[in-house]
Amino acid sequence: MALANHPPMALATVKFVDVRKSYGRVRALRGLSLEVMPGEIYGLLGPNGAGKTTALKIAVGLLRPDGGYVSIHGLRVDERREEVLRLVGYVPENPFLFPTLTVREFLEFVGKLRGMDEGEIDDRVSYYLSLFDLEERERSLIRELSRGMVQKVAASAALLHEPKVLLLDEPMVGMDPEAQHAFKEEVRRLVERGATAVISSHLLDMVERFCTRVGVISRGRLVAEGDLSELRRRAEAGEDATLEEVFVKLVRGLSNGGR
């Protein structure tokens, strides 16, 4: 899959409408508005501190916006949190899992909170343990795992219930190439079955090849959006410019513009 146009006139699956959020004097989001269409794998790019993690935390209801709102499948997160969360699978930026639960116990816990039945949980947990090559570690405490293994467990927890919407904040940090490949294939499989994904990442090569559309956030605002050719035009970059070159031009242009 490569960056491509989305079908026109579709109802947005994930919608940020003029979302604002401050932490004391720090303004993390300054009126972020963007729409992610059904079946898209939307890449969310931006320099450190641009507001990507804050945006995703607002989308799962962990933070409340100071203004504006986020809706998922037409449901406002601040008004119908539980209904929205039934649809969502979320991988946080820093996967702080329960260090003293075993891998299987943790995934079973998430499955039960999702309302899945015992048999379904057992099948799905076994499937993901096998997919991410964690079968031998299922009885290990999470604190005994390496960073990459913890990331695999966090990804499994997000995918366990086959969510309709995936909100993924740096989901592949620390994963080995094999696991990264398996994770991307799994996301693609879910998208082909009707899911939508939003991925925040600094792995620009991956975003270029994997995402269907990209949004660039800087200082809490969406500054550019589209497929690679649209971004190239916006950045006034050449035909052969990579996403990395386009991204650097866009962000540097904003900094030089003093915005």
Next chain:
Amino acid sequence: MGGGKALTIAKYLFKAHLNAYVRSKLSVALDAVFLLCQAPYLAMVASGEAESGVMRELIAQALAAAGLDKRSLEALLSCAASALLFWLSLLVGKGRIPASPAEYLYVLTQPVPIRSYLLGSVLSSALVSLRGAVVYAYVAVALMGLPLERGLVLIGLAALAAAAVSALSHATSLAVHLAEERGLRWALRAAALAWLLAAAALAPSGEPPAPLQLPLAPLVYAVVESLSRRAELLVPSVAHLFALMGASLAATWLLSSRVSCEVFLAAHTLPRARTGARVEPVSFSNLRGPGEALALKVYVDLRRGALRAYLVGVAAAAALGVALRLAAHLLGVPASGLRDMISVSAVGGTAALSAAYGVVAITRAVETGRALWVYRVALRDMRLYALYVYAELLVHPVALAAVLAAFTAAVADPSLALTLVLAVLLGWLVTCPVIAIMGLYLGARGRAAMVASLLASSTWSQLAEDPAQLSAATLSLMLAYVTTMSVAVPLSIAAVEGGLNAPLLAALALVALASLTAGSLLIARAARRVEVRA
């Protein structure tokens, strides 16, 4: 609605606690040794061969000396517990409920109502308390001379008390949070103050002022009654405790439907701007030398970690002391009796606090030792490094002692309060070089395991990897206790007998200066010579 998920949450939170305990062979072994040692004594008490209730006799004598009986003790403790666990939160606490990062990121992002999570955490706190409840029951049965069957009652009571305190804490935090959000915090504070002042003013002298004892009175009465032979009020106070827990749960249930996840405070997961004090950026080109850089590092550590908490702690401890004195006055407790009780416990409390900090101190020293190469590269004179280590290791125990001293000064004697701070300062001036040098050697070897977490949840593999850290932690703990006690006891006696005069203080200052100089030279020498392998 949501009750099933609350049970699931409680079950897995408890499981996480249990796994940590069961897989920590050291904890299991220590508990087994403790129980085995007590078994013969318990058997003798059960068969009537041994005389029990030594502690009960001692407490009875202490209470009689202070002019207190069981009822006035219950009233006094109820006032103190309510002030500490309820009124203080209402007046100065933040409207935040602590959640572990995992609970914040993986429970609160599931389709679970916030009230289910809160109920689950209340249930899990009751389950987790069961382990400590066994010790509580043992203490009650063996030391207070109670019948063995009371032990089972006490275990259930401990779980109920933990649940009640947890539910009350959640309800209070939610109320404060909602008031903050609506800009009505001032109204909540004004109402709380009005209640406290009216209760104090209207209560007849010499009688327990019931409104000041609320809301923790049922808990305190149940605990005290459960520990006494003639427990006339045990059944009604347990019934009241159930009512307290029910009312707190109902309030939590009601209020939680009006808050967002922002009520939760999860360390390490919220953006830095919200969790720590802002420290203005400093240009290194403006620093006048490495000494200023080190001083700045200590300042930043303090700003980031604890300064505000300590200042609030000193104010809160002083306020609590004044409240206790007021309550004692209202109860007609003789001031001299209260002063004697607080004086004795303050010295013991300070030494225990100092000992507990010993383990934290060795952890900090190991971490500083790990960064030794940085100081070696940056500094020409390692005495600066030694002074930095001193500052880092001294600030926290002295600040903690100041919190305890503020309470002691308000209740008992200001000279005793000064003694406590001096004792900790002197004790730690002597202890610091040993802990710092141990930390240097352990840190410079590149051992990354944190001593404190090693103690909390050790496994044989971790211990096998670096048993020296456990030895260092044990030694630090003992050293801190012995040095603090050896300074605190003679100084306290001098303070009580009025011997804390200017010549003695001058002599102590000389000893402190000599310890600091000798200690700095020792640390600097070790810092120059230790082989860095990290």
